[in-house]
Structure formats: C-alpha cells, structure tokens
Amino acid sequence: MKLPPDAFWAMTPRELAAALRAHRRPAAAEPLERGAFDLLMHRFPDHNGGPDGRDNRYQ
Numbered sequence: 001m002k003l004p005p006d007a008f009w010a011m012t013p014r015e016l017a018a019a020l021r022a023h024r025r026p027a028a029a030e031p032l033e034r035g036a037f038d039l040l041m042h043r044f045p046d047h048n049g050g051p052d053g054r055d056n057r058y059q
Helices: 005-010 013-022 034-043
Strands: none
Touching: none
C-alpha cells in the first residue's frame, strides 16, 4: 500500500480492510458447470470432423 508507518498504524480496522480490498487481485472466475462445459465442447469440437466424423489430422 506504500503508506508511511504512522498512517498505517493510525488506520482503523475498517479503513485497513477497505484498503486491503482495494489492492486485492480480482477473484478468479467460477469453474464451468458440467452442462455449460458440454455445450462448449459440442459447439467447438477439438477435431476436424472428417467425412467419417473422426479426427483425421494425425493419420
């Protein structure tokens, strides 16, 4: 926070908590639920989808 010691020690607990919240990194996003993950996998498959529906990249 780069506060001088006298300013830091003069803070109330509420002021310190507010200052710490302001300097926190943003919270990570919540993980996807299985249904949302399945929908993304369906919409954006990891294969070329050849005529037989199989991934033909490495044949």
